[in-house]
Amino acid sequence: MSLIPNPFRALVIGSSGTIxxxxxxxxxxHPACMEVIGIHRNSANPIDYQDLSTIEAAAKAFSDKPPFQLIINTIGILHCADWMPEKKLDDLNAEQLQMLMQINAIGPGLTIKYFSKLLDSNNSVMATLSAKVGSIEDNRLGGWYSYRASKAALNMLIKTASIECSRTKPNNALVALHPGTVNSRLSKPFKGEQIGRPPLEAAQDMLNVLFTLGKEDSGSFITYSGERLPW
Ligand SMILES: NC(=O)c1ccc[n+]([C@@H]2O[C@H](COP(=O)([O-])OP(=O)(O)OC[C@H]3O[C@@H](n4cnc5c(N)ncnc54)[C@H](OP(=O)(O)O)[C@@H]3O)[C@@H](O)[C@H]2O)c1
Structure with a gap:
């Protein structure tokens, strides 16, 4: 049975991004969505993973508001002005690895810590966008060291939090969600425009999956088509 009730309130973190x-x-x-709030690093109640204290402050701003039944965190980076994903071990460097760990794992992990308190304890879902390349078992091509490692770390944080949550809030599901390749700022340097799907199509597919989730799905790594990925 779907955990997301009708009606529901939703929060999208990283709402300035493509997805x-x-x-x-x-x-x-959505007819059942009575309110959706989007936050990002330049919004009201900003959340900026380069200043981790903003996470708790942003969550606090919603603590006296009604709970959310759906929270989706889409924040993540693959490249920046200074560097692209590593092609080989010689490209691995501390600065890039630290930055990706902070934005893709530490920030989202702390977001689960503070924002899961805003979930409706009766029925709710919190999804964090991960990436299939973060699957250790599925890693066949190598490369992209920092991105892979940061998403693998994120996956472990989600899985671990889901286990604790299943004891304290048994009607909440925490999941890692893979959007597929989507035409976005993040995928642009990697032929995203040619091989990526339109963001609205990808987001619709992911919403369809989120609406099917039950509490037994908490702690899963799921694709936009509902397939379970190995960690
Ligand atoms: N696109 C794909 O093919 C693909 C595939 C697999 C997984 N994903 C995952 O999907 C998620 C969304 O990606 P996207 O394609 O929508 O990328 P995008 O268009 O580049 O959006 C990225 C989002 O992350 C935010 N962000 C980046 N650094 C931040 C920071 N320091 N603090 C706060 N927010 C920050 C951006 O904010 P600003 O707008 O302020 O920059 C933006 O809201 C990511 O987690 C990504 O890893 C994407």
Whole structure:
């Protein structure tokens, strides 16, 4: 049975991003969604993973509001102005690894810590966007050291939190969600425009999956098509 009730309130974290803004657009049109709030590093109640104290402050701003039945965190980076994903071991460097760990694992991990307190304890889902390349078992091509490692660390944080949550909040599900290759800022340098799917299509597929989740799905690594990925 779906954990997300009708009606529901939703929060999209990273709503300035390609996939984040697509989620907001779809949720604004969803008949059962009575309110959707989007936050990002330049919004009201900003959340900036380069200043980790903003996570608790942003969550606190919602603590006296009604709970959310759906929270989706889409924040993540693959490349920046200074570097691209590593092609070989010689490219591995501390600065890039630390940055990706902070934005893709530490930030989202602390977001689960503070924002899971805003979930409706009766029925709710919190999804964090991960990536299939973060699967250790599925790693066949190598490369992309920092991104892979940071998403693998994120996956462990989600899984571990889901185990604790299943004891304290048994009607909440925490999941890692793989969006597939989506045409976005993040995928642009990697032929994202040619091989990526339109963000609204990807976000719609992911919402469809989120609406099917039951509490037994907590702690899963799921794709946009509902397939379970190995950790
Ligand atoms: N696109 C794909 O093919 C693909 C595939 C697998 C997984 N994913 C995952 O999907 C998620 C969304 O990606 P996307 O394709 O929508 O990328 P995107 O368009 O680049 O959006 C990334 C989002 O992350 C935010 N962000 C980046 N650094 C931040 C920081 N220091 N603090 C706070 N927010 C920060 C961006 O905020 P600003 O707008 O302020 O920069 C933006 O909201 C990511 O977690 C990514 O790893 C994407």
């Amino acid at each position: 984040g803004s697509a989620f907001v657009e779809l949720l604004e049109q």
